[in-house]
Amino acid sequence: MHDMEERVIGALAQLELGDRLLTSPAAMASFGSDALTAFHQRPLAVVLAESVDDVVRAVRICHRERVPFVARGSGTSLSGGSLPVEGGIVIALNRLNRVLSVDPDARTATVQPGVINLDVSRAAASHGLAYAPDPSSQSICSIGGNVAFNSGGAHCLKHGMTSNHVIGMTVVLPDGELVTLGSDSTEPAGPDWVGMFCGSEGLFGIAVEVTLRLVPVPEAVRTSLAVYDSLQAAGDAVAQIVSAGLLPVAMEIMDALAIEAAEASVKPNYPSGAALLIVELEGEREVVDGDAARLDELLRASGASETTATEDPDARGLIWKGRKSAFSAVGWLAPDYIVQDGVVPRTRLGEALAEIDRMSAEAGIRVANVFHAGDGNLHPLILFDGREPGAVERAEHLAGEILRLCVSLGGSITGEHGIGVEKRAYLSLMFSPDDLALMGDVRRSIDPLELANRGKMLVPETVS
Amino acid sequence: MQHAIPVASLGPQAQPMADAIGSCVHCGFCLPTCPTYVTMGEEMDSPRGRIFLMKEVLEGELELEVALPFIDNCLGCQACQTACPSGVNYGELITPFRAYAEEHRHRDPMDRAQRELVLRTLPHPRRFRLAARLGRLGRPFAGLLPASMGSMLRLLPDRVPPAQPLPPVFPAQGERRARVALLAGCAQQVLAPDINWATLRVLARNGVETVIPAQQGCCGALAMHTGAAERAKPQARRNLAAFPADVDAVITNAAGCGSGMREYGLLFKGEPEEQAAQRLSDRTMDVSAFLDALGLRELPSVAPDPIPVAYHDACHLAHAQGVRSAPRKLLEASGAVRLVEPAEWELCCGSAGTYNIEKPAIAHQLGERKARNLLATGAQLIATGNIGCMTQVQQHLAALGHDIPVLHTLQVLDRAYAGTLHTKEHTA
Amino acid sequence: MIDTTDHVEAIAEAIRVGPRVLPVAGGTKPGLSRASGPDVVALDVSGLRGIIEYDPAELTLTALAGTPVAEVAQALADHDQYLPFDPPLAAAGATLGGVVAAATSGANALRHGGVRDFVIGVRFVDGTGRLVSGGGKIVKNAAGFDLPKLMVGSLGGLGVMVQLSFKVFPRPRATTTLAFDLPSREAQLETMARLNRGPVQVDALDLDRSGVLVRLGGDPDALAARARRLCEGVEADVQHFEGAADAAVWRDAAELSWVPAGSRVVRTGLTLRDVPGLDAALAPFAATVRYSLAANLAWIAWPGTRDLADLDAALRSLGRTGVVLTGTGTNAATDARTGGSRLIGAPTGGSFGSRIRSALDPHARFLES
Known part of the structure; x- marks a missing residue:
């Protein structure tokens, strides 16, 4: 072991964390990846934080010793957002998992970063309130990670992303200073520092307390399924619904491959077809009834070969379980896959899908599509078998081409998974050298040593 | 995920292990249902963490002894398998891995003795009955023994019901709708003999004749699930011989035994008994699933x-x-x-x-x-x-x-x- | 496409020359746009005017920062869409850039969110004269830092906005307003808290001198039934406002017509729980207050004759920060203690804020507060 490593471990040992300081090879191996296993790095040590003070002290040691650190909640990032830095420290926040308070009058909850997304809604349920952002991994992903990567979800169409629901936070800056941003009011005064922190991919430090907005649990929720004989037709239906002035809470599309994967996995009993459109309406009884009548008409007129709708919670639960398991379920179809996360303007969805289809055929690589159609947020799943020589490279090439396509159509290289380590090289497709230089300046103004989540989103400049 | 497990050199169980590892995408959906992750909050004590560890051990990247404490912590409950959207067959990984580990690990004498004691006692109704009686006498000294031995004594019941030997056949009432064979179980026979009797009575009332093969023995699940595959095999062989083929189903009424018998195919993978074992596994059914499928004749x-x-x-x-x-x-x-x-x-x-x-x-x-x-x-x-x-x-x-x-x-x-x-x- | 090269070059040049630059356009919030000090140059960006892209099927709109809100609202209304954050002072001439810089979400922002929830892209000139972009023109985007949000509430202190992109929504097909006359402050606050929890989802929920004001929007066929449900369990006289009367209630709120002449308007975030405390703190000064957004916001009309330092102290004691929006009736002599600052009350951002400022404006060309 190098002197430096010994010194860092020695310093961490002074924190007297006992068995909450992990250094064994087994621990380092299991903390080596998040949900993007293409990347794996062994950290030097893992600190299992159980208090804000643990986080502050660990960060101060990292700052003093100039060791990079990575905050980790449940490790579910799909862009390698919580991938450790080799020789760096992982500060695990999953034990900081208390809902500190729920204020039904202000419709807010204050939580620790390790609280699981779904647990916020569970804690608020007795007040008739819920936390709206619902990433597919909501049963396990934590709020700290949601904040760092501005996570989305199927219901963002109406409710917005994580940053639209975070109004205040306490943050440990990369030198260990503790600052408070925002408040428990939805109305900020002065620059929206909270909004800036959300989605900063851990580069600004670690949020250790987060105040979230809650929404009333809708009294009626109606989920419709419509089957189309092409993805294009399903995409067109989405455009018609939007143009008609309806505002569903979610609009999702799955293609035949994605449906096949979901059926193999959680068996949601979807009607079969080339494309399945899921549309969810929620709100007051009268509003849902009125919107449902209009929606049914629109779906009929849009050429759906089959439509069904349900308000039964179990049936709806199964529909969403199938949708939300779709990424992992693709594991049934192929040994390996790459999940992409591009965005296109919603009016160009059909064009984008046709082009992806063409690119897939040309490359001879199967691509399953399951996506947030209402937001134009595509999730092409590129299927391959890593045991075949060159397969990984071909799949990565296709993934890159799809991102280029999204940008050329006026979209983005990520809607909700973040840049992480995975898409760092593509950031320059969207931003000019000046834009990127400014982002670098901003990052180093907060963290001159580039210790916090080094290597994610931006290429570090101060270290080679 | 990708792996570099030398499948060919690790024996017939290596392929199912490699397949389970290969189908894991590390998404983490298993974490909230894993009893050790939920209580300990450490990645190594989670299903996907263990999958990483087993992968690295099988690849030769990690020392077995380093990974073992976390493998040992696994309850083998397979909740992760229910939660898994990618279809990882965790059961087909952990059971053979434990057998692999048992062949390669070092156990200290106390540990070994306790393990022997458990595996030689629990699966044998007569020994267990005796131990239960003796154990009660030992309970005042539980605190003086190592923690696990003490807990073993504490688990013993206050009173052991009298043995109630089962008949070779329990006939159906009225018109016979089905004929099944029952696995009588080991510890269950000692602790709660009424479960078997209740099973026989309910089956009979619903027109099911039950045979209770006299030559049957322990299903081997305890041994199998703790890595003692070689101890489980003779037990399984005995049941392969004891259970008749001319029944509609082999019925179990203890979940652990049922899942054990349903793994016979995997246990004998690559061995001469594989086919016969798989056939018995396929015919094995929990009594509740059997009755529900048959339909209650009388409510x-x-x-x-x-x-x-x-x-x-x-x-x-x-x-x-x-x-x-x-x-x-x-x-x-x-x-x-x-x-x-x-x-x-x-x-x-x-x-x-x-x-x-x-x-x-x-x-x-x-x-x-x-x-x-x-x-x-x-x-x-x-x-x-x-x-x-x-x-x-x-x-x-x-x-x-x-x-x-x-x-x-x-x-x-x-x-x-x-x-x-x-x-x-x-x-x- | 409107060519903005000359404008951008002029802005960059002004910033490079300095010494200090304050972007202004509509001038509807003189408390913010009044250049203070001899070294501050007012930079008029009202020439950056026009809608760049608007496809109703896309539900997004991109326009130059100096475009009047009224112009945008009209374009959207032609397609039955709207800016859900309900920017105030539109009739007075407020511009998009001013609304973003001042973070002025209006009363109807309660339903879907404020300015920060709808701004998705920005181009601005930073303190070194660089033209930079953040966000994009699509509704969902997680690439790079969220610079569009950083501009919200920045008071022209982090960059000069050139172009902005917004998410827009279909506008409610009909609206109606109910006013509840409740016997006490306690009853008013209790009613607001309850109405805010649903199940009937309201578009606006304000508390002014006349009582609790609630606006409902949506399908015209369902409106009456929803209004009836809203009234269930509220022990109060209810007054209904329909059509022009409904519009007037909220135009009054948006254009600050209720503010007594000679008052300065200070906008502060808070929670329902702070209302009794703020009421008590303001009582000695004869200030008028209107609570909005289910009391997440207070519009305070501070008498011109009173020292702003007293309000500063009151807000500090509540841990809240206020933005001094209008300077009408400013009394320079009585405001000496707040130094003419545009932000009063508890400071925000701490060293996080000052560090980010140092990156965007390393030579201190912009006003901090």
């Missing part, structure tokens, strides 16, 4: 004031065998109960075969958590499908000061048929 009369009953999912039934709705449907059909659903149904109660002997501290936390979740439903009776769970849940309910009866699903049905479910002495 008990509906009670005017149904008892609130919480059904506790035994891991080896819900996760390992995928049986969740059948027992619930049977309970509801009994007409005498109103089902209430506990929170965290997927979480293990901590019994897990011999786990509460080997890892008493974690088992205790899980047992208490399960008891609290069950109590929160307001249930006045707990039904479940596994003797290990019954013992564990009963003990932790009692520790929280609640004397709520815990019965096997078939015991509830049996009492409902007899019209005695509401009588206190029959539920206790």
